[in-house]
Amino acid sequence: MEAHCPKYLLYGLLVLGSWLLSCLLHFQYFHLSLYSSFAAPRHHTLVVLPVALDASFLPAPTVETETRRQSASVVASSSPSPSSPSCEGRYVYMLDMPSRFDMLRDCVAGSPLFDDIWSWCAITVNAGLGPKISPGDANSSDGGGTDIIPSTGWYSTDQYSLEVIFHNWMRRYECLTDDPAAATAVYVPYYPALELHQHLCGFNTTVRDGPSEAFLRWLSSQPTWAALGGRDHFMVAAKTTWMFRREPGGGDEGCGNNFLGQPESGNMTVLTYESNIWAPRDIAVPYPSYFHPSSAGEVAAWQARARAAPRPFLFAFAGARRIKGQLAIRDRVFDVCDAAARRGRCGMVDCSHGLEGSITCRSPRKLASLFTSARFCLQPRGDSFMRRSSIDSVMAGCIPVFFHRASTLRAQYRWHEPEPGRSSDDDRQYYVLMNSDDVLEGRVDIEEELSRYTDEEVAVMREEVIKMIPRFLYKDPRVRFQGEMRDAFDITIDEMMARMRRIKNGENLVWKGDDTDEAAEVTANDS
Numbered sequence: 001m002e003a004h005c006p007k008y009l010l011y012g013l014l015v016l017g018s019w020l021l022s023c024l025l026h027f028q029y030f031h032l033s034l035y036s037s038f039a040a041p042r043h044h045t046l047v048v049l050p051v052a053l054d055a056s057f058l059p060a061p062t063v064e065t066e067t068r069r070q071s072a073s074v075v076a077s078s079s080p081s082p083s084s085p086s087c088e089g090r091y092v093y094m095l096d097m098p099s100r101f102d103m104l105r106d107c108v109a110g111s112p113l114f115d116d117i118w119s120w121c122a123i124t125v126n127a128g129l130g131p132k133i134s135p136g137d138a139n140s141s142d143g144g145g146t147d148i149i150p151s152t153g154w155y156s157t158d159q160y161s162l163e164v165i166f167h168n169w170m171r172r173y174e175c176l177t178d179d180p181a182a183a184t185a186v187y188v189p190y191y192p193a194l195e196l197h198q199h200l201c202g203f204n205t206t207v208r209d210g211p212s213e214a215f216l217r218w219l220s221s222q223p224t225w226a227a228l229g230g231r232d233h234f235m236v237a238a239k240t241t242w243m244f245r246r247e248p249g250g251g252d253e254g255c256g257n258n259f260l261g262q263p264e265s266g267n268m269t270v271l272t273y274e275s276n277i278w279a280p281r282d283i284a285v286p287y288p289s290y291f292h293p294s295s296a297g298e299v300a301a302w303q304a305r306a307r308a309a310p311r312p313f314l315f316a317f318a319g320a321r322r323i324k325g326q327l328a329i330r331d332r333v334f335d336v337c338d339a340a341a342r343r344g345r346c347g348m349v350d351c352s353h354g355l356e357g358s359i360t361c362r363s364p365r366k367l368a369s370l371f372t373s374a375r376f377c378l379q380p381r382g383d384s385f386m387r388r389s390s391i392d393s394v395m396a397g398c399i400p401v402f403f404h405r406a407s408t409l410r411a412q413y414r415w416h417e418p419e420p421g422r423s424s425d426d427d428r429q430y431y432v433l434m435n436s437d438d439v440l441e442g443r444v445d446i447e448e449e450l451s452r453y454t455d456e457e458v459a460v461m462r463e464e465v466i467k468m469i470p471r472f473l474y475k476d477p478r479v480r481f482q483g484e485m486r487d488a489f490d491i492t493i494d495e496m497m498a499r500m501r502r503i504k505n506g507e508n509l510v511w512k513g514d515d516t517d518e519a520a521e522v523t524a525n526d527s
């Protein structure tokens with residue numbers, strides 16, 4: 001497997017291409033009028049999948065095929081591992097999907113699509129984790145001379161791959177049932193983000209909305225839908241909420257579709273990477289980072305490494321500048337880091353310089369070595385508030401610094417952020433929140449502010465971040481995990497089942513935030 005260098009090169013190009021594209025698209029989405037001729041150079045050719053032959057979804061990893069077969073035939077007796085709770089109230093029915101809605105239907109072993117850099121097939125590599133990161137070469141320009149990444153468990157994971165990873169985890173879920181009537185919830189293995197990628201920008205709204213609307217019409221005509229109007233259905237949409245919601249009257253310019261604005265999606269629980277915290281209708285779950293361990297020992301070893309890492313930089317930043325004036329906080333962060341870098345206080349991975357910059361920024365090794373070399377990692381908003389980089393920062397044990405409340409893990413990841421056993425309004429200190437206006441208007445100096453934390457305070461905060469690592473990573477879905485550890489998927493599925501039991505009990509959870517009062521309070525407190 002590891003010998004397919006050309007594939008990885010292609011994969012790299014794919015990732016790069018998708019990144020550039022999404023940058024352009026996001027940019028365009030938020031600054032609609034500016035660059036309409038600039039959009040999506042090759043989008044027409046992105047994914048052109050011919051009509052499919054059969055209904056099998058992803059090429060299933062071997063382990064998983066077995067599990068699936070087993071759970072399909074003898075679900076009721078498939079015994080959960082001794083430590084897991086019983087399946088009572090946790091059964092999930094996984095919908096069978098017609099192949100026409102399978103975005104990866106042609107990604108079968110040997111297909112030339114794997115060598116087509118514009119095809120999404122590469123996203124299926126290693127069950128969605130992407131190519132494994134090979135053991136570090138200390139000389140490699142890629143590693144900055146450090147070899148922080150261990151030889152196992154790290155992958156070049158595409159940021160949009162959660163639909164695939166999650167689906168693979170659902171296939172192994174211990175409480176699948178063949179009987180919809182026995183299920184607490186229905187999982188819909190549709191990939192709205194991959195579907196949207198085919199016509200993200202530069203098409204009229206009919207083209208952008210059509211396929212997902214057709215899918216929703218099909219979905220709501222299924223027998224499973226009728227009982228609760230789809231309110232017991234859940235799925236993943238691996239982008240931010242903004243890409244799936246168009247303001248009423250939004251025209252043919254711009255990007256994204258209105259998948260989440262449809263009445264059917266309004267009834268389902270859809271997991272995105274970022275929700276609108278002011279009108280909480282979706283639930284956000286963490287972006288996948290690069291670390292996908294297969295044992296608790298691997299996680300503990302990484303945590304020890306992150307804890308022990310020498311951190312010569314006070315702070316660090318990885319990202320790209322926006323066109324001057326478009327995103328003032330980004331410019332400020334760049335300037336501050338540039339100035340501090342001359343004194344050895346800030347480390348930067350600059351992704352601003354076209355192709356070269358974006359290649360740099362897709363290097364997990366480079367990012368991980370930067371973030372493990374700094375005490376604080378600056379996370380100014382990008383096109384939206386939540387960045388994947390914030391999750392990378394947690395993985396590296398780097399204390400995140402936010403500039404908007406909507407960027408905080410606490411505001412976005414309400415299922416994953418709280419530490420089990422501690423009250424939700426605990427005063428754990430593990431991040432810094434500066435007001436972006438204060439920074440921009442000179443009332444707060446980033447470096448000065450961060451310098452105030454003593455070594456002891458930093459150590460305490462970092463320990464909190466390191467404790468969060470398991471909750472923000474996705475285990476390797478191909479193997480049985482060795483040891484006890486609850487990851488982002490486990491937390492999601494538990495919370496989802498709790499939510500679905502409430503829905504089944506007749507509660508009308510109107511907002512997708514579980515608690516209306518809390519959501520209202522969040523709105524009131526935000527400026």
Ligand SMILES: *[C@@H]1O[C@H](CO)[C@@H](O)[C@H](O)[C@H]1NC(C)=O
Pocket residue numbers: 139
């Ligand atoms: C790695 O670097 C060392 C010294 O910096 C050098 O002697 C060695 O030849 C390099 N190895 C490779 C594979 O470039």
Ligand SMILES: *[C@@H]1O[C@H](CO)[C@@H](O)[C@H](O)[C@H]1NC(C)=O
Pocket residue numbers: 204206207
């Ligand atoms: C949208 O674009 C498609 C293909 O480019 C075209 O066939 C269709 O007529 C357009 N629809 C509208 C309403 O403009």
Ligand SMILES: *[C@@H]1O[C@H](CO)[C@@H](O)[C@H](O)[C@H]1NC(C)=O
Pocket residue numbers: 220228229230231263264267
């Ligand atoms: C959404 O759920 C409500 C309540 O169950 C139901 O009346 C309505 O028809 C559902 N909407 C769709 C589009 O199925």
